[in-house]
Amino acid sequence: MEELLVIKIGGNIIDDEEALSSFLPSFASLEQKKILVHGGGKLATDMAGKLGVPQQMVEGRRITDMDTLRIVTMVYSGLINKNIVAKLQALSVDALGLSGADIDLIRAHKRTGTEIDYGYVGDIDLVNNEKLESLLNLNLVPVVSSIVHDGKGQLLNSNADTIAGEIAKSLSSAFKVCLVYCFEKTGVLSDPADDRSVIRNIDEAKFKQLQHTGQVSSGMIPKLHNSLKAVKSGVDKVIIGHARDLPDIISGKSGTLIH
Amino acid sequence: MEELLVIKIGGNIIDDEEALSSFLPSFASLEQKKILVHGGGKLATDMAGKLGVPQQMVEGRRITDMDTLRIVTMVYSGLINKNIVAKLQALSVDALGLSGADIDLIRAHKRTGTEIDYGYVGDIDLVNNEKLESLLNLNLVPVVSSIVHDGKGQLLNSNADTIAGEIAKSLSSAFKVCLVYCFEKTGVLSDPADDRSVIRNIDEAKFKQLQHTGQVSSGMIPKLHNSLKAVKSGVDKVIIGHARDLPDIISGKSGTLIH
Numbered sequence: 001m002e003e004l005l006v007i008k009i010g011g012n013i014i015d016d017e018e019a020l021s022s023f024l025p026s027f028a029s030l031e032q033k034k035i036l037v038h039g040g041g042k043l044a045t046d047m048a049g050k051l052g053v054p055q056q057m058v059e060g061r062r063i064t065d066m067d068t069l070r071i072v073t074m075v076y077s078g079l080i081n082k083n084i085v086a087k088l089q090a091l092s093v094d095a096l097g098l099s100g101a102d103i104d105l106i107r108a109h110k111r112t113g114t115e116i117d118y119g120y121v122g123d124i125d126l127v128n129n130e131k132l133e134s135l136l137n138l139n140l141v142p143v144v145s146s147i148v149h150d151g152k153g154q155l156l157n158s159n160a161d162t163i164a165g166e167i168a169k170s171l172s173s174a175f176k177v178c179l180v181y182c183f184e185k186t187g188v189l190s191d192p193a194d195d196r197s198v199i200r201n202i203d204e205a206k207f208k209q210l211q212h213t214g215q216v217s218s219g220m221i222p223k224l225h226n227s228l229k230a231v232k233s234g235v236d237k238v239i240i241g242h243a244r245d246l247p248d249i250i251s252g253k254s255g256t257l258i259h
Numbered sequence: 260m261e262e263l264l265v266i267k268i269g270g271n272i273i274d275d276e277e278a279l280s281s282f283l284p285s286f287a288s289l290e291q292k293k294i295l296v297h298g299g300g301k302l303a304t305d306m307a308g309k310l311g312v313p314q315q316m317v318e319g320r321r322i323t324d325m326d327t328l329r330i331v332t333m334v335y336s337g338l339i340n341k342n343i344v345a346k347l348q349a350l351s352v353d354a355l356g357l358s359g360a361d362i363d364l365i366r367a368h369k370r371t372g373t374e375i376d377y378g379y380v381g382d383i384d385l386v387n388n389e390k391l392e393s394l395l396n397l398n399l400v401p402v403v404s405s406i407v408h409d410g411k412g413q414l415l416n417s418n419a420d421t422i423a424g425e426i427a428k429s430l431s432s433a434f435k436v437c438l439v440y441c442f443e444k445t446g447v448l449s450d451p452a453d454d455r456s457v458i459r460n461i462d463e464a465k466f467k468q469l470q471h472t473g474q475v476s477s478g479m480i481p482k483l484h485n486s487l488k489a490v491k492s493g494v495d496k497v498i499i500g501h502a503r504d505l506p507d508i509i510s511g512k513s514g515t516l517i518h
Contacts, residue, residue: 074306077341078333085360
């Protein structure tokens with residue numbers, strides 16, 4: 001099976017022009033078929049501040065009222081997405097920006113019945129893997145923002161980590177998928193203060209041990225849990241590492257491998 | 260040759276939720292292959308106002324400094340484009356939002372050497388008709404915003420009328436293209452105050468006569484000039500009419516036909 005990279009970058013890269021300018025050429029140089037998934041970061045919060053729309057985060061998730069939905073749609077699918085696409089095109093990557101509404105890529109439903117009202121936040125139901133495959137077969141490189149839709153005309157805010165995971169799973173029967181989470185650390189660390197303390201391999205047993213000992217940071221637990229779930233659903237491997245080290249984490253020289 | 264509709268809608272429809280909600284089902288019901296091109300309108304001006312970025316228009320063109328470019332990118336390619344796409348998907352139209360940077364669709368260069376410095380405004384060099392054709396062949400319906408790029412990583416603001424014309428021309432060797440300009444009048448009027456005074460047919464000779472007599476409004480002259488140029492470049496026909504009358508202008512029952 002042909003290899004496919006699904007690479008997620010977070011706010012720490014998007015917010016930092018220098019980091020983005022160094023990441024994109026690394027991404028461009030990867031010869032495999034590939035998909036880039038991006039979140040938003042501070043730009044949306046800054047924009048909300050300028051527009052006087054108060055923002056509330058609960059466990060890292062943005063409470064998304066109607067005004068906030070308009071802001072994240074503008075910032076994620078407009079400003080950030082199109083700038084990344086234009087920069088990739090300049091690097092000879094035939095990038096195509098997508099939200100979850102385009103080609104009906106990601107169908108979701110508004111989160112309801114939770115203790116907290118998250119507003120216009122979507123939980124993913126379905127990835128249109130067939131349409132995505134036809135775009136990949138045209139040698140296009142999808143650049144996916146974290147805005148999804150409900151199929152009834154309503155856009156919804158979602159989470160880029162989850163989107164990357166769902167896309168990876170949905171394509172795992174057609175491709176040998178490597179899911180890569182780029183963040184601001186060199187990998188999963190046994191000592192959060194020490195960038196050299198990367199745990200290089202995590203499997204089910206190791207994860208249980210880490211959970212048990214409380215060795216890794218609590219924010220890392222859901223990421224690892226989702227990664228293991230992705231592997232169980234057919235994704236070949238998941239890598240967590242620093243965006244700066246992209247070529248090395250893909251070749252296995254650095255980062256944490258979840259398998 | 261298969262028929263293709265390239266339909267441009269302007270700010271008057273986008274700014275008016277009711278007009279848009281009535282236009283999109285009409286658009287959805289058209290059975291031909293089709294492309295929707297949209298501009299921005301007041302939403303970008305409103306957003307600039309809220310963000311305290313002064314706007315300057317010269318002959319209907321927006322002077323686009325860096326802050327304004329960010330705003331139009333957000334509003335046109337993010338907010339407006341993704342909302343139209345989500346609404347079309349709800350109408351079973353397999354819409355795909357595109358800026359000119361996506362799939363390298365529209366390459367342009369920054370306008371220079373003019374008396375007025377328009378800032379980040381792009382004049383179109385090239386439409387990537389082959390890539391656009393492959394998307395149409397996947398039965399996708401492109402929804403194109405008026406943001407283009409220079410191929411060197413820079414986004415540029417452009418004009419939706421011009422984009423629709425260039426797309427129509429670029430596809431005229433592969434399709435029998437009908438280019439439709441939807442606006443707030445029932446067609447080209449011989450008396451601007453009378454919506455019933457539609458000039459139903461305009462050809463080169465008629466255009467010269469209208470220019471000579473000063474019968475049509477001066478704002479209409481460049482539109483007609485471009486329409487005749489499009490027809491000369493292979494576009495089968497151009498129609499100018501009211502968005503509300505979409506089915507009727509396509510079937511030739513109303514609007515102005517330029518041929």
